[in-house]
Amino acid sequence: MLNLSAVILRTVLLLLLSVYSTDGKMDMIAKKQDFQVGEEILLLCKAGGEGDITWQKDGEEIDDEEIVLKVDETSSKLLIKKATMKDAGRYTCMCAYDTGHEDDIHTTLYVYDGPSFGSTNTYHEFLEGKNGMVPCLATGQPELDVHWLRDKQEISSNVGRRVHTTSDNRLLIEKVRRDDAGTYVCHAKIRGRSVTKELLVSVVVNAPPTVRLREEVKKVIAGPETNVSLICLVDGLPKPNITWSMPVTFDPSHHQFNSDRSQLTIQSVVRADFGEYVCTATNKIGENSTTIMLHVFEAPEVFVSVDKVNASVGERVSVSCNISGHPQPELHWLNKQNWQGLDSTSGRVRVVEGMLEIDEVVPSDGGLYSCVAVSVSGNASRDVAIYTVPGPPHYLSVSPGPTSVVFSLKTLPISGGTPITSFVLQWKQNTAEQWERTIVPDSDPLVITALKPYTLYTVRLAALNMVGQGQFSDEQSVRTHGIRKFRNVYMLFIFILICLCNFLLFIPHVFNI
Numbered sequence: 001m002l003n004l005s006a007v008i009l010r011t012v013l014l015l016l017l018s019v020y021s022t023d024g025k026m027d028m029i030a031k032k033q034d035f036q037v038g039e040e041i042l043l044l045c046k047a048g049g050e051g052d053i054t055w056q057k058d059g060e061e062i063d064d065e066e067i068v069l070k071v072d073e074t075s076s077k078l079l080i081k082k083a084t085m086k087d088a089g090r091y092t093c094m095c096a097y098d099t100g101h102e103d104d105i106h107t108t109l110y111v112y113d114g115p116s117f118g119s120t121n122t123y124h125e126f127l128e129g130k131n132g133m134v135p136c137l138a139t140g141q142p143e144l145d146v147h148w149l150r151d152k153q154e155i156s157s158n159v160g161r162r163v164h165t166t167s168d169n170r171l172l173i174e175k176v177r178r179d180d181a182g183t184y185v186c187h188a189k190i191r192g193r194s195v196t197k198e199l200l201v202s203v204v205v206n207a208p209p210t211v212r213l214r215e216e217v218k219k220v221i222a223g224p225e226t227n228v229s230l231i232c233l234v235d236g237l238p239k240p241n242i243t244w245s246m247p248v249t250f251d252p253s254h255h256q257f258n259s260d261r262s263q264l265t266i267q268s269v270v271r272a273d274f275g276e277y278v279c280t281a282t283n284k285i286g287e288n289s290t291t292i293m294l295h296v297f298e299a300p301e302v303f304v305s306v307d308k309v310n311a312s313v314g315e316r317v318s319v320s321c322n323i324s325g326h327p328q329p330e331l332h333w334l335n336k337q338n339w340q341g342l343d344s345t346s347g348r349v350r351v352v353e354g355m356l357e358i359d360e361v362v363p364s365d366g367g368l369y370s371c372v373a374v375s376v377s378g379n380a381s382r383d384v385a386i387y388t389v390p391g392p393p394h395y396l397s398v399s400p401g402p403t404s405v406v407f408s409l410k411t412l413p414i415s416g417g418t419p420i421t422s423f424v425l426q427w428k429q430n431t432a433e434q435w436e437r438t439i440v441p442d443s444d445p446l447v448i449t450a451l452k453p454y455t456l457y458t459v460r461l462a463a464l465n466m467v468g469q470g471q472f473s474d475e476q477s478v479r480t481h482g483i484r485k486f487r488n489v490y491m492l493f494i495f496i497l498i499c500l501c502n503f504l505l506f507i508p509h510v511f512n513i
Contacts, residue, residue, distance in 0.1 A: 024048025024049065025048055025103075026045065026046065026047050026048055026093065026095060026103050026104065026105040027045075027046045027105065028043060028044070028045050028046075028093055028105045028106075028107055029043070029044040029045075029046070030042070030043050030044075030107055030109070033107070033108065033109055033110055034109075034110045034111075034112060034190075034193055034194075034195055035083045035087075035109060035110070035111050035112075036083070036111070036112060036113070037083055037084060037085060037111060037112070037113040037141075038082050038083060039082075039083050040079070040080065040081055040082070040083070041078070041079070041080040041083050041087060041109065042077060042078070042079050042080075043077060043078040043091060043093070043107070043109075044071075044075065044076075044077045045075060045076050045077065045078070045093030045095075045105065046074060046075045047074045047075065047095040047097070047103070048074075048095075048097075048103070049074060049095075049097050049098070049099065050073040050074055050097065050098050051073075051074075051095045051096050051097035051098050051099075051101075052095070052096045053070070053075070053076040053093065053094070053095050054068075054093075054094050054095075054096075055067075055068050055076070055078050055091065055092070055093055055094075056091070056092040056094065057089050057090070057091055057092075058089045058090050059090075059092075062078070066079075067079060067080060076093070078091065078093075083111050084111065085111050085113060085141055086111075087109065087111050088109055088110050088111035089108070089109065090106055090107075090108050091106060091107055091108070091109060092104050092105070092106040093105050093106070110193060112140065112141060112142065112190045112193065112195055113140055113141040114138075114139055114140025114141065114144065114188070114190070114197070115138050115139065115140035115144050115188035115189070115190065115195070115196070115197040116138070116139055116140060116197070117136065117137055117138055117139075117186065117188070117197075117199045118137040118138075118139060119137060120135060120136055120137040120138075120186070120199060120201075121135075121201075122199065122200060122201050122202060123201075123202050123204070124201065124202070124203050124204070125203075125204045125205075125206055126173065126176045126180075126203065126204070126205055126206065127176065127205075127206050127207070127208075127285070128176055128177065128178060128205055128206065128207040128237070129175055129176065130175070130176055131172070131173065131174050131175065131176065132172075132173040132176045132180070132203070133170055133171070133172055133173075134170060134171040134172075134173070134184065134201055134203065135168075135169070135170045135171075136148070136169045136170065136171070136186035136188075136199065136201075137169075138169060138186060138188040138199075140188065140190060142190060142191055142192070143190075143191045144188050144189065144190060144191060145188070145189045145191050146169040146186065146187070146188050146189075147165070147186075147187045147189075148165050148169075148171045148184060148185065148186055148187070149184070149185040149187055150182065150183075150184050150185070151182075155171065155184075162174045162175065163180065169186070171184060171186075171201075173203070176205055177205070178205050178207070178237065180203060180205055181203055181204055181205040182202075182203060183200055183201070183202055183203075184200075184201045184202075184203060185198050185199070185200055185201070186198065186199040186201060204237075205237055206237050206238065206283075206284070206285050207235070207236050207237040207285065208236055208283070208285040208286040208288065209234060209235070209236035209240040209281035209282060209283055209285070209286060209287060209288040210234070210235045210236060210281070210288055211232055211233070211234055211279055211280075211281050211288045211289060211290045212233040212234075212235075212290070213231070213232065213233065213279075213290055213292055214231050214233065215231075215292065216290075216291075216292060216293065217292075217293045217295065218230060218292060218293070218294050218295065219295045219297065220269050220294070220295070220296055220297070221269075221296075221297050221298070221299050221377055221378070222269050222270050222271050222273075222296050222297065222298045222299070222326075223268075223269065223299070224268045225268075226268065226269040227265060227266065227267050227268070227269070228265070228266050228269055228294070229263055229264070229265045229266075230263070230264045230265075230266070230277055230279075230292050230294065231262065231263050232244075232262050232263070232264075232279035232281075232290070232292075233262070234260075234262055234279075234281040236281060236283050236285065236288075237283070237285075238283050238284065239260075239283070240281035240282055240283040240288075241261075241281070241282050241283070242260060242261040242262055242279065242280070242281055243261070243279075243280045243282070244257075244261070244264055244277060244278065244279055244280070245277070245278040245280070246264075246275070246277050246278075247273075247274070247275025247276060247277070248272055248273060248275070253267075254266065254267055254268070255267075262279075264277065264279075266294075269296055270296070271296050271298055271326055273294060273296050274294060274295060274296040275293075275294060276291050276292070276293055276294075277291065277292045277293075277294055278290070278291050278292075279291075279292065296326070297325075297326055297327070297375075297376070297377035298324070298325045298326040298377065299325060299375075299377055299378045299380065300323055300324070300325035300329040300373035300374070300375045300377065300378055300379060300380040301323065301324045301325060301373070301380055302321065302322075302323050302371050302372070302373050302380050302381055302382040303321070303322045303323070303324075303382070304319060304320070304321050304322075304371055304382045304384050305319055305320040305321075306319055306384065307382075307383070307384060307385065308384070308385045308386075308387065309384065309385070309386045309387065310387045310388070310467050311358075311361045311365075311386060311387070311388045311467075312361070312388065312389070312467075312468075313361055313362060313363065313388055313389055313471070314360050314361065315360075315361050315388075316357070316358065316359050316360070316361070317356075317357070317358045317361055317365075317386060318355055318356065318357045318358075319355065319356045319369070319371075319384050319386075320354065320355045320356075321333070321354050321355065321356070321371035321382070322354065323354075323371070323373040323380075325373060325375050325377060325378075325380075326375075326377065327375060327376065327377070328375070329373035329374055329375035329377075329379075329380075330373070330374045330375070331354050331371065331372070331373060332371075332372045332374060333351045333356050333369060333370070333371055333372070334369065334370045334371075334372055334381075335367070335369055336367060336368040336369065336370055336383070337364075337367040337368070342356065342369075348360060349365070354371075356369060356371070356384070358386070361386075361388050362388075362391075363388055363389060363390055363391035363413075363414040363415075363416045363470060363471075364391065364414050365386060365388060365417075366386055366387055366388045366414070366415065366416035366417025366418065367385075367386065367417040368383050368384070368385055368386075368417070369383070369384045369385075369386060370382065370383050370384070371384065385417065385418075386417055387416060387417045387418045387465070387466065387467045388416040388417060388467055389416050389465065389467050389468045389469060389470040389471075390413050390414060390415055390416045390420055390462075390463035390464070390465050390469075390470030390471075391413045391414030391416065391463075391470055391471060392413060392462070392470060392471035392472060392473050392474075393409055393412075393413040393461050393462070393463060393473040394411065394413065394473070395409065395410035395411055396408070396409055396410075396461060396473045396474075396476070397410075398459055398476050398478050400478045400479060400480045400481060401480065401481060402453045402454075402480060402481040402482065402483050403449065403450060403451045403452070403453055403480060403483075404447055404448060404449045404450075404451055404480070405427065405447070405448045405451065405457065405459055405478050405480070406445065406446065406447050407423075407425065407446035407447070407448075407459075407461050408446070409446070409461075412463075413463045413470060415463075415465060416465050416467060416470065418465045418466050418467065419465060419466075420442050420463045420464065420465050421441070421442060421464055421465055421466065422439050422440060422441045422442055422463075422464045423439070423440050423442060423446055423461055423462065423463055423464065424437055424438075424439055424461070424462040424463075424464060424469055424472075425437065425438050425439075425440055425446060425447075425448050425459070425461055426459065426460050426461075426462075426472070427448050427451070427457045427458065427459045427460075428457065428458055429452075429455060429456065429457055429458075430458075431458075439464070446461065451480050452480060453480050453481060453482050453483045454479065454480055454481060454482040454483075455479065455480050456477060456478070456479045457477070457478055457479070457480065458475050458476070458477055459475070459476055459477075459478060460472045460473050460474070460475045460476070461473045
């Protein structure tokens with residue numbers, strides 16, 4: 001009996017094991033949980049054994065044969081060709097096994113619409129200093145969470161920030177700055193799900209042109225070596241185009257620009273380059289210009305009719321002087337002997353309309369004269385040498401010798417503007433005779449030699465320079481000395497005579513006569 005009971009128990013256990021071993025775990029296969037409106041939804045349910053498979057959505061049975069499709073005795077699929085928002089929910093696959101056992105498996109599907117950005121503009125331009133508003137027209141179902149980002153950093157919704165977001169998903173930029181330009185991201189996310197979408201929005205900042213100058217007035221001296229650069233400091237967004245207007249016709253060999261035309265270089269500046277240069281900057285926002293005044297000065301130049309004049313005493317001399325330059329220089333004549341200006345328009349020495357005039361030239365008129373041009377752009381001068389004969393010697397003394405006369409000059413005579421090279425020495429015995437003369441270099445003693453002893457002569461002296469002989473000194477009378485050796489003989493004779501007389505007087509005393 002015991003063995004029979006054990007056999008029966010084992011048989012029942014085997015039957016139960018065989019029944020439940022065919023009802024394995026159920027499985028539901030789905031590509032994903034999140035589906036976009038209009039997308040196909042496919043769920044495959046596999047039972048662990050044969051049985052009757054049914055589907056439920058949110059606890060209610062789905063009996064639509066177009067949706068629920070039987071695959072075989074152990075599997076079924078649920079097919080929704082175009083999902084709608086109503087198709088979201090909890091789906092349950094239930095199986096009533098032929099063995100009488102029941103089992104189910106479930107999953108939750110989410111259906112979303114969007115996010116989409118509709119007609120949101122992805123390009124915005126704002127004027128520097130003004131407020132800018134960038135909308136993000138994000139829509140979707142279920143509800144969206146919208147954020148703005150820049151450089152992967154979320155932009156705050158704090159209204160105290162200059163750049164912040166608003167409750168209606170707009171980006172507000174107050175008092176737009178240049179560094180606000182760039183790419184912004186509107187990030188939209190289905191609330192509670194990982195479904196996101198981003199829209200890139202470009203912000204461009206514009207600024208009207210502004211023009212500044214380093215120098216509003218430029219002053220240069222004209223000349224072949226003179227180059228001048230006029231610099232126009234331009235700002236603005238977009239980068240402005242620069243144009244110039246000038247008082248002369250553009251000449252590429254004379255006018256040169258740098259790459260962006262912000263610098264105009266004028267080479268070998270001439271007087272004609274004088275005037276207003278207008279720098280104009282233009283972009284799509286507006287236009288701005290400014291003016292540089294270029295003053296071109298010409299260095300004074302002096303032109304004289306002659307560089308050197310040889311004039312006789314009593315002659316009239318005139319030397320013309322012309323000057324040029326910008327602004328027009330003032331003309332002055334200067335006597336370089338005494339560094340006195342010649343400003344008089346009348347008198348023996350005068351300046352009339354730039355011409356130096358000297359009437360009845362005298363030796364003291366000789367020397368250098370300078371025609372000077374004086375201007376704010378500089379000074380220039382040219383020298384004129386006026387040469388005449390020397391003046392008469394003054395402060396002259398003479399010293400006689402036995403056969404000579406020596407002249408002594410305390411001061412040299414007026415040179416006449418050119419150095420004295422020699423002296424003319426003249427002498428004669430009486431007024432009826434012709435003057436005799438000798439010429440002595442200025443470096444030698446002023447001596448007349450080979451004269452007669454103890455003789456009265458009339459002498460005089462004149463200086464010579466490259467122009468000629470000057471006036472003679474006043475005539476002086478001088479007597480040469482006697483010859484010294486004859487005087488000594490005479491004195492000897494007298495001495496002998498005195499001795500003889502004394503001897504004759506002494507004899508009577510000797511002889512007691």
